[in-house]
Amino acid sequence: MNNIIVYLEIEDGIVGDVSLELLTKGRQLANQQKCKLEAVAAGYQLDTIGTQVFHYGVDTLYLADDKRLYPYTTLPHTSLLVNLFKEEKPQIALMGATSIGRDLGPRVSSALFSGLTADCTSLEIGSYEDKKAGKVYSDLLYQIRPAFGGNIVATIVNPDCRPQMATVREGVMKKELCDPAYKGKTKKLNLSDYVPDEDFVIEVIERHIEKSKLNLKNSHIIITGGYGVGSADNFKLLYDLANVLGGEVGASRAAVDAGFAEHERQIGQTGVTVRPKLYIACGVSGQIQHIAGMQESAMIISINSDPHAPINAIADYVITGTVEDVIPKMIKYYKKNSK
Amino acid sequence: MSFNIVVLAKQVPDTRNVGKDAMKADGTVNRSALAAIYNPEDLNALEQALRLKSKIGDATVQVLTMGPARAAEIIRESMYRGADGGFLLSGREFAGSDTLATSYALAAAIRKMGKVDLILSGRQAIDGDTAQVGPQVAEKLGFPQITYAEEIIDLDKDSITVRRRLERGVEIVRGPLPILVTVNGSAAPCRPRHAKLTLKYKNAKTISEQQTSSSDYTDTYHTYIIPEWGAGDIEHEPQWLGLSGSPTKVKQIENVVFTAKESKQLTAVDADIEELMKELIANHTIG
Numbered sequence: 001m002n003n004i005i006v007y008l009e010i011e012d013g014i015v016g017d018v019s020l021e022l023l024t025k026g027r028q029l030a031n032q033q034k035c036k037l038e039a040v041a042a043g044y045q046l047d048t049i050g051t052q053v054f055h056y057g058v059d060t061l062y063l064a065d066d067k068r069l070y071p072y073t074t075l076p077h078t079s080l081l082v083n084l085f086k087e088e089k090p091q092i093a094l095m096g097a098t099s100i101g102r103d104l105g106p107r108v109s110s111a112l113f114s115g116l117t118a119d120c121t122s123l124e125i126g127s128y129e130d131k132k133a134g135k136v137y138s139d140l141l142y143q144i145r146p147a148f149g150g151n152i153v154a155t156i157v158n159p160d161c162r163p164q165m166a167t168v169r170e171g172v173m174k175k176e177l178c179d180p181a182y183k184g185k186t187k188k189l190n191l192s193d194y195v196p197d198e199d200f201v202i203e204v205i206e207r208h209i210e211k212s213k214l215n216l217k218n219s220h221i222i223i224t225g226g227y228g229v230g231s232a233d234n235f236k237l238l239y240d241l242a243n244v245l246g247g248e249v250g251a252s253r254a255a256v257d258a259g260f261a262e263h264e265r266q267i268g269q270t271g272v273t274v275r276p277k278l279y280i281a282c283g284v285s286g287q288i289q290h291i292a293g294m295q296e297s298a299m300i301i302s303i304n305s306d307p308h309a310p311i312n313a314i315a316d317y318v319i320t321g322t323v324e325d326v327i328p329k330m331i332k333y334y335k336k337n338s339k
Numbered sequence: 340m341s342f343n344i345v346v347l348a349k350q351v352p353d354t355r356n357v358g359k360d361a362m363k364a365d366g367t368v369n370r371s372a373l374a375a376i377y378n379p380e381d382l383n384a385l386e387q388a389l390r391l392k393s394k395i396g397d398a399t400v401q402v403l404t405m406g407p408a409r410a411a412e413i414i415r416e417s418m419y420r421g422a423d424g425g426f427l428l429s430g431r432e433f434a435g436s437d438t439l440a441t442s443y444a445l446a447a448a449i450r451k452m453g454k455v456d457l458i459l460s461g462r463q464a465i466d467g468d469t470a471q472v473g474p475q476v477a478e479k480l481g482f483p484q485i486t487y488a489e490e491i492i493d494l495d496k497d498s499i500t501v502r503r504r505l506e507r508g509v510e511i512v513r514g515p516l517p518i519l520v521t522v523n524g525s526a527a528p529c530r531p532r533h534a535k536l537t538l539k540y541k542n543a544k545t546i547s548e549q550q551t552s553s554s555d556y557t558d559t560y561h562t563y564i565i566p567e568w569g570a571g572d573i574e575h576e577p578q579w580l581g582l583s584g585s586p587t588k589v590k591q592i593e594n595v596v597f598t599a600k601e602s603k604q605l606t607a608v609d610a611d612i613e614e615l616m617k618e619l620i621a622n623h624t625i626g
C-alpha cells in the first residue's frame with residue numbers, strides 16, 4: 001500500500017526513455033519513503049516489458065495486455081489507472097510530460113481529485129506547514145517546476161490528496177540501472193475489471209510516429225548554436241566541429257525559431273535537458289530558459305562577441321570573439337594537437 | 340437543430356516577452372509590467388470554431404472565459420473576430436483556483452449553457468503551461484477528448500475527425516460527439532474577419548464595466564452587453580471552487596539564480612585557441 005507508481009510509455013513494445021528515467025527517480029524516492037516501486041504497462045503484446053524494467057528496481061509490474069489498448073487512446077488508459085489507483089492507493093504517481101502523459105495525467109487527476117503538477121524539473125521529499133490550518137505534513141512530494149516563463153521556480157505540494165501526481169519531460173531526470181539482478185513480480189490485470197467497453201470510442205485511423213534520429217541527451221560533447229551564429233549556413237561550422245570532436249549539435253530557441261536548426265535540437269526549458277562532459281555555446285546569450293537545460297554540463301565554453309553575455313557567468317572558459325573566427329581555429333588546432 | 344460550439348479562452352500575461360523589468364527588485368514578478376493578451380493557442384481554437392461555423396452554417400460559437408473583470412476583453416475580441424457571443428465567469432469565489440478548480444467552474448458554466456456539441460480549448464495557456472484544463476473539463480462533463488488538434492478534417496452529425504500533432508508524429512483520429520478538442524499552436528492562425536464586426540463589438544461591455552464607464556446613456560443603448568456570471572449563477576458545491584477546490588498548493592516561489600563560476604578569459608587569437616585545445620586534450624575532455 002501507498003507505493004510509488006510509474007506509468008510506462010510503450011511504443012512498438014519498447015518502454016520509452018522518459019519512463020526509465022522516471023523509474024530511476026521513482027526507485028530513489030521509494031528508498032527514501034521505504035515503500036515499493038511499481039509500474040503499469042498498458043498496451044498489446046507486453047511479454048518483454050518485465051525484462052526491460054525490472055532492473056530499474058521495479059517491485060511490482062501491472063500488465064494490462066489487450067489489442068485495444070494500443071495505440072494509446074485516452075479513456076481506456078484513464079479508467080485503468082483510475083481504478084487501479086483506487087485499489088492500490090499509491091502515494092505518488094509519475095508519468096512522462098509527453099503527448100501521452102499530458103493527455104492522460106489531467107484526466108486521471110480530475111477523476112480522482114488529486115492534484116497534478118506538469119513538467120516538473122525536480123522531485124524531492126519534504127515537509128510542509130499549512131499555517132492557516134495549523135497543520136504540518138511530513139514526507140510530501142515537492143513538485144518543483146519553473147513558472148512564469150522560467151523566471152521563477154515554484155515548489156508545489158498536494159497535502160491532502162492522493163496520489164500526488166507529477167509529469168516530467170524526457171531527459172530531465174537521469175536514467176540509471178538499479179541492479180541487473182533485481183527481480184519484481186508481475187501482476188496481470190483482467191481488463192474488464194478496470195475498463196468498461198464504452199471507453200473504446202476513439203478510433204485511430206492513421207498514425208505515423210518517427211523514431212528520433214538524434215541523441216542529444218546521451219552525447220558527451222554538445223556544440224550549441226544560438227541566434228548569434230547568424231544563419232543556417234553558418235551552422236555548418238558547428239557541424240564540422242561536432243564531427244571532428246565526435247559530438248552533436250544543439251540549438252537555442254532563438255536559433256530554432258529563426259530556422260537555423262531543427263526543433264528537435266532545442267536545448268532548454270522547453271527543449272531537451274542535457275548534461276554532457278563538454279558544452280560549447282556559440283553565439284548563445286544565455287537566457288534563464290536556455291541555461292535551465294544545460295547548467296549541469298561538466299565543462300562549459302562560451303564563444304560570444306559580447307564579453308558581457310550572461311552565459312559567460314556560468315562558463316569555465318569564455319572566448320570573446322565571433323563564431324566565424326573561433327570555430328575554424330578550434331578545428332585547426334584540435335587536428336594539429338590530437339595526433 | 341443548430342450545432343453549438345463552446346470555445347474556452349483565457350486572458351494571460353504575455354510571458355513570451357518577459358523582459359528584465361518584469362522582475363521586481365525583490366525577485367517577485369511584476370505582473371503589471373506584462374500586457375494581458377488572448378492566450379495564443381486559444382486563438383487557434385477560436386479559428387477552428389469559426390471555420391466549422393462557416394462550413395456548417397447553422398452553428399453557434401460561444402466563448403467562455405473565467406477571470407477578473409478585465410477578462411471581458413477576451414469576449415469582446417472573440418466577438419469582433421466572429422464569435423456569436425460569450426460569457427465572463429468572474430467572482431471572488433474563483434480566486435486561487437488551480438487547474439482542477441478552474442475546470443470544475445468552467446464545466447459548471449458549460450452545463451448552464453445548454454446543449455453543447457463541441458468544446459474547443461487551447462492546448463495550453465502560456466502563463467502556467469500546464470495543458471490540464473482542457474482534459475479536466477472534458478472529464479468533469481464526461482466527454483471524450485482529442486488533444487493537440489492541428490486540423491479538424493471532418494465533421495458529420497455524430498462524429499468528428501481530427502489530425503493531431505504529437506511530439507514525434509501525427510495521428511488521425513475519429514471520435515463521437517459531444518467531445519472536447521484541444522487545439523495546438525501549429526493549427527491555422529486566427530485571421531481577422533469582418534471590419535464591421537470590429538466596429539460593432541469594440542464597445543461591447545459587461546454590466547459592471549458599463550457602470551464604471553463614463554459614456555452617456557445613448558451609448559448604453561447601442562452596445563452589446565456581455566453576460567457576466569458569478570458563482571451564484573452556476574450550479575456548484577462551494578468546496579470545489581477556488582482555493583478549497585484546489586488540491587495543489589504553492590509551497591514556495593524562488594527567483595532563479597545560477598551560481599557564477601570563476602571563468603578563464605580568452606580571446607580569438609590563435610595562441611589562445613591553441614592553448615585551449617591542448618588543455619582540453621590533456622585533461623581528456625576531448626580526443
Ligand SMILES: Cc1cc2nc3c(=O)[nH]c(=O)nc-3n(C[C@H](O)[C@H](O)[C@H](O)COP(=O)(O)OP(=O)(O)OC[C@H]3O[C@@H](n4cnc5c(N)ncnc54)[C@H](O)[C@@H]3O)c2cc1C
Nearest residue numbers: 226227228252253254268269270271283285305306322323
Ligand atoms: C516560456 C519560455 C520558454 C523558453 N524556452 C527556451 C528553451 O527551451 N531554450 C532556449 O534556448 N530558449 C528558450 N526560451 C527563449 C529564451 O528566453 C531566449 O530568447 C533564447 O534562449 C535566446 O536565444 P539566443 O541566446 O540564441 O539568442 P540571443 O539572445 O539573441 O543571443 C545571441 C547571442 O549571440 C551573440 N552574437 C551575435 N553575433 C555573434 C557572432 N558573430 N559570434 C558570436 N556571438 C555572437 C550575441 O552577443 C548574443 O549574446 C524560452 C522563452 C520562454 C518565454
Ligand SMILES: Nc1ncnc2c1ncn2[C@@H]1O[C@H](COP(=O)(O)O)[C@@H](O)[C@H]1O
Nearest residue numbers: 347348405460461463464469470471472
Ligand atoms: N480561466 C480560464 N478560462 C477559460 N478557459 C481556460 C481558463 N484556463 C484555461 N482555459 C482553457 O484551457 C486551456 C489549457 O489551459 P492550462 O491548463 O492552464 O494550460 C487553455 O488554452 C484554455 O483554452
